[in-house]
Amino acid sequence: MNRIRMSWRQKLITTALLCLIVPSLATLAVTSLHTKNEFKKKAIIKAEQSLEVADHYVTNLTNDMISAMNSIQYDSEIITQLRIAWTKYNDEAGAIDFFSFKKITEKLDNFTFFRDKTYVTVLLPNGLYFTNYSTFNLKLSFLYEEPWLKRMYDDPINTTRWVGPQPNYVRSDAAKYPNLVSTVRTFQLYANSPNALIIISKPEGQFHQIFGKYEPDQIMMLKNEEGIIISNTDADLIGQTIAPSFVKGEDTLVLWRGTPYISVKHSLSFAGWSMQSLTDYDYVTGNIGSFINYLFILQIAFFVVFSMIMFYLLRQFTFPILRLSRTAGKVEDGNLDIRSHIGGTDEIGRLGLSFDRMLDRIQEMVRQIEMEQSRKRIAELELLQAQINPHFLFNILNSIRLRVMMKGEEALAGTIGSLSTLLRMTINRNNEFLPLHEEVATVEHYMKLMNFRHSEEMLLTVGLASDTLLDTVPRFTLQPLIENAYIHGLEQKCGEISITSRKQGGSLYIRIQDNGKGMSEEQLTDILSLLRRPNSADRAVPAKVSGIGLRNVHERLAIIYGSDYELDIKSTPGEGTCITLKIPLVATKEDHGHV
Missing domain, CATH: 3.30.565.10 (Histidine kinase-like ATPase, C-terminal domain)
Known part of the structure; x- marks a missing residue:
């Protein structure tokens, strides 16, 4: 495969263009990703805050229901009247004590903490029941066979269960309130008597009333631990089971009905129930998409304009280098008389001027070399004649040593001998290796010279x-x-x-x-x-x-x-x-x- 050959100017221009477009695209991508993440974080924070508000609302509803059960179970007057009515009902083959029935009904109707529609039902063993709503043309005996109630007859007393969603068992209100959310508690009228049940139910609409305040930004739902939707503004979703990942709250970005949503889970303090918030991801990041597209088009326009300007300027700036390259090629062919004639005060101008001066100096040096070659032999001969034979120096030193010895200066003669030996060892480089005793002898001569030089001797x-x-x-x-x-x-x-x-x-x-x-x-x-x-x-x-x-x-x-x-x-x-x-x-x- 033939590689594309590019000149230095082409490489420079291509590199400059790449240095413009690559950072721009990278900045655009990073900006888009970072902005989307920031929008996602803010959406999660907003969802958590709204879930906190919804939690308070739902908790107040459930607390009202718990308070109602406590008021019934621990009201001695109600319990007394329930015992009287149940005893008469059992002893007289289903007879209802009118006075007890009236007092119990009045008690149930007079609960003041119910702010909205609430169904209160007390089921006694053997079919006797009391309510705070009209049972005209309504028989609630079918409740005794409902699976969600039947399983509680064998539960320990004071067992509380939350049930929902369930169809409204008050058929006269079923059209207006189709689904209910209920809590059921077991209690006993007498020790070892069969379980009686207190049922407190609220229409499901009361629960999703708070959810509707956050639409269309968020979809809120109340679900149980199995993932069954208990309450939602969309009636078609109530009772459906959602995906396990929704139940566990593992993912913050989920696919719901083919649309990506930001999912936030908030656990409630009872029954293992939780609330789920779904925020449309495209709704959150929709504005950033159009902004990024606008920014991309703007960058393309700027890139085209500035690329053309930069291309023109680079060609003008690099033309002297092209001319200098052509001049260097001719010099390489042997033409030392050519010059680039590039001027200017910038780096390229100084480079061209230096190149021309270098050619002038090369020509001058060539002439000098030709002259120096003719003088070289004469200089070498004079240098050889000026050198002193090292052996002549050794002979002179030995002569001095002998004369000093003849005068009785043996110590000084030994020092001169050591100097002569050390000089001989230094100048003579024929033998690279020596026996150890000769190497040590050289050291001894060196030490004699050092001791002679200094006043304090070293051993x-x-x-x-x-x-x-x-x-x-x-x-x-x-x-x-x-x-x-x-x-x-x-x-x-x-x-x-x-x-x-x-x-x-x-x-x-x-x-x-x-x-x-x-x-x-x-x-x-x-x-x-x-x-x-x-x-x-x-x-x-x-x-x-x-x-x-x-x-x-x-x-x-x-x-x-x-x-x-x-x-x-x-x-x-x-x-x-x-x-x-x-x-x-x-x-x-x-x-x-x-x-």
């Missing part, structure tokens, strides 16, 4: 194992470590430095120890971490001799011996520092050919 003790004297080590392995101990450990004062060696497990161990000031744990950690960093130019390392320092020793040994080489530093403040080198003997002998 160097050497304890090399005899089987390690001929083992080879890289040149100038020990001298930087001794110098580090002398300068930083002993601070150029009197003290003692010891060098010991031993063999163990196919490796040569060399230890350099001083009794100087030592290092703190933090300083030691910093030094070790710096040494472990490869090619770090900012490490705090000691001074160098002939380009070789502590870092170079560590890195050079690591390069030569690899992972078999180890460097260990231990230090105690006030006691001194100990450096241990582990050098593999096999690599030393086989790879480098030394014995």
Whole structure:
């Protein structure tokens, strides 16, 4: 597949256009999503507040019904009259005591806490009942066989159940109040007598009366724990069972009758009933949809206009770069006389001017190189003639040493000899590896020079194992470590430095120890971490001799011996520092050919 090749200008223009359109689309999408979420949150808060109000309303209704049952059950006069009427009804084969019936009916009619239509029914065993409503042409004996009542005859006394929805059992009011919400309680007239029932019923319309105040924004419903709708402004929904997810209130966004709704559940304090609020999601987010569409069209218009302006400006701004590119191509072909002639005070103008000046300097440098080549041989010859033969220097130093010895200055002669030996070791780089005893001898000469230089002498003790004297080590392995101990450990004062060696497990161990000031744990950690960093130019390392320092020793040994080489530093403040080198003997002998 052929890839589309684009020039730098085309890439720049395409990138600029993408940088305009991508953030715009992303901002539009994020704004839409965030706004919808905010509207959804506000709708949920509003639904929760309205459910709280509806909860108070429904709770007041149910409290009235509970109060009515308590007033009947715990009114001694009513209970007395009920006992009289029931006794006569049983003893006289269904005869009704008129006086008791009248008193009970008057009591039931005089309840003052009922604000709206309420049906009060007291069912006594064996078919005797009392109501606060007219039973003319109405026989309630069928209630004794109703399943929702029949199952309560065996319940313990004071058992209260909530029932709903149910058809209105007062047939004269069924057209006006088709459904009822009832509460039933068991009680006994005498100990061990059959259960009697108190039934308090209210039309379902009283419950959904509060729901209608929040339409059409919200759909409210009262449902039981099985998910059966008890009350709703839509009569067709009453008695239907809703989805389990509605019952549990698991989802905040549900599908109801093919329309998405925001669902909020509010549990009531009795019977496991709850209220559900459904808010039309499209109604909540409808305005934001039109706003987003308007914003999208507006952004498209702005994008087209500004893209055309930006396209024109970018072409004008980048044309000097195109001309500079063409000039560079001709220079690459060998034409050094061409110039871009790009002017201006901006970056591109300065770039063109610098490019032209660079070509001028290149031409000038070419002429200079041609002239310098002719002088190079003469300069090299003069340089060689000016050099001093190093062997001549060594011979002069030896002559000075002999004359000093002849005059009896043996200490000074020894110092000059040490200087001569150290210079010879520094200049002579033919042998990369030396026997350990020669490396230590170099260190001893170095220490003689340091003691000669300073007033306070430092003691160097050497304890090399005899089987390690001929083992080879890289040149100038020990001298930087001794110098580090002398300068930083002993601070150029009197003290003692010891060098010991031993063999163990196919490796040569060399230890350099001083009794100087030592290092703190933090300083030691910093030094070790710096040494472990490869090619770090900012490490705090000691001074160098002939380009070789502590870092170079560590890195050079690591390069030569690899992972078999180890460097260990231990230090105690006030006691001194100990450096241990582990050098593999096999690599030393086989790879480098030394014995």
